[in-house]
Amino acid sequence: MSDSLRMEFGAKGLPDWVPGSVRLYLEHTEMGLSMRRLAQRSGCHASTVMRQIRKLENRRDDRLVDEALKRLCGQYASAVRAGFPQRETQKECQMTVRKTTACTLPNEARLTAEALRILPRLCETTAVLAVAAEMEKAVVVREDDSGNSTRTAVVDRGIAEAMALKDWIDCTDPGRISRYHITAEGRAALTRLMAQAETRAQAGFAEAPAGFAMAPGDREVFDPASVRSSTRRNRYNAAESPMMLLARRKDREGNPFLSADLVAAGERLREDFELSRMEALPDRDGTGQGPETARERVANALRDLGPGLGDVALRCCCYLEGLETAEKRMGWSARSGKIVLRIALQRLKMHYDSLGDTAAMIG
Numbered sequence: 001m002s003d004s005l006r007m008e009f010g011a012k013g014l015p016d017w018v019p020g021s022v023r024l025y026l027e028h029t030e031m032g033l034s035m036r037r038l039a040q041r042s043g044c045h046a047s048t049v050m051r052q053i054r055k056l057e058n059r060r061d062d063r064l065v066d067e068a069l070k071r072l073c074g075q076y077a078s079a080v081r082a083g084f085p086q087r088e089t090q091k092e093c094q095m096t097v098r099k100t101t102a103c104t105l106p107n108e109a110r111l112t113a114e115a116l117r118i119l120p121r122l123c124e125t126t127a128v129l130a131v132a133a134e135m136e137k138a139v140v141v142r143e144d145d146s147g148n149s150t151r152t153a154v155v156d157r158g159i160a161e162a163m164a165l166k167d168w169i170d171c172t173d174p175g176r177i178s179r180y181h182i183t184a185e186g187r188a189a190l191t192r193l194m195a196q197a198e199t200r201a202q203a204g205f206a207e208a209p210a211g212f213a214m215a216p217g218d219r220e221v222f223d224p225a226s227v228r229s230s231t232r233r234n235r236y237n238a239a240e241s242p243m244m245l246l247a248r249r250k251d252r253e254g255n256p257f258l259s260a261d262l263v264a265a266g267e268r269l270r271e272d273f274e275l276s277r278m279e280a281l282p283d284r285d286g287t288g289q290g291p292e293t294a295r296e297r298v299a300n301a302l303r304d305l306g307p308g309l310g311d312v313a314l315r316c317c318c319y320l321e322g323l324e325t326a327e328k329r330m331g332w333s334a335r336s337g338k339i340v341l342r343i344a345l346q347r348l349k350m351h352y353d354s355l356g357d358t359a360a361m362i363g
């Protein structure tokens with residue numbers, strides 16, 4: 001079978017988001033194509049291909065990168081096997097699909113949707129992506145000034161692997177629990193993806209009525225049936241949410257204005273809100289992580305808070321609206337928003353406590 005056919009069959013087995021350097025790496029290591037042949041096809045010098053391949057090989061010390069490459073090797077091999085005639089299979093294709101953790105790499109649409117959810121959380125101060133060797137999920141956690149950790153998002157391992165392979169995150173603290181930070185490339189990718197999403201919305205892709213409408217009295221209304229169609233954007237470029245900025249302030253006794261458990265309650269609402277807006281995250285195995293169940297959880301929480309408290313929680317925790325803006329839109333007096341928000345978070349914590357699973361709020 002010719003080299004061109006080998007590459008064609010392999011390419012069909014890879015997700016669209018896979019970088020060109022990774023494709024070259026797989027064609028060299030899995031298909032045995034020479035660097036000179038790859039350079040001729042790519043229109044560059046063989047030394048350029050060699051540098052790209054060596055760079056990836058050196059990155060295999062990174063757990064997520066190594067697992068992603070193993071998984072792609074298996075997909076690539078399967079696609080090539082499918083293209084070989086039966087009589088050639090044993091002679092020319094002896095590759096073995098390597099065993100990895102029980103997850104799959106995402107397609108382009110799902111990676112984009114998850115990146116828009118996860119990368120903003122990693123832009124927040126002290127935020128890291130924690131990955132344990134034996135776990136199929138990764139978590140985004142953030143430490144406050146007291147050293148307490150709050151879980152702000154849960155990530156499928158396949159998503160984390162893809163982000164590492166694309167150099168959006170980098171392992172700064174390897175170990176049994178490896179910690180990843182967002183890279184400059186990751187921040188640039190977030191800006192690019194947000195711009196593309198806004199362009200699509202302006203071009204008419206979001207034609208359905210907004211799921212969050214203004215009712216009489218300028219009050220936010222959460223409509224769980226149409227939340228996905230909302231085109232209102234969060235302040236993804238903000239380094240910290242309004243709630244976290246408020247949490248850094250001190251009260252008259254010198255204590256944090258918002259305690260860690262109140263921040264955790266607000267983050268839990270925000271995580272459910274972000275999950276509720278996704279279309280590419282099915283509710284797998286009844287885990288309650290799908291968008292439909294997330295919408296129901298958000299609606300129940302805001303319904304329990306009621307008008308006023310639910311409004312400020314939705315604005316400041318979910319839409320990341322600043323307190324001054326929320327005060328003006330709600331018609332409140334200056335500097336009253338922080339008091340109402342704290343009361344809302346206290347009530348929100350009581351709501352989650354009543355569910356009997358408060359441990360899920362704090363990582």
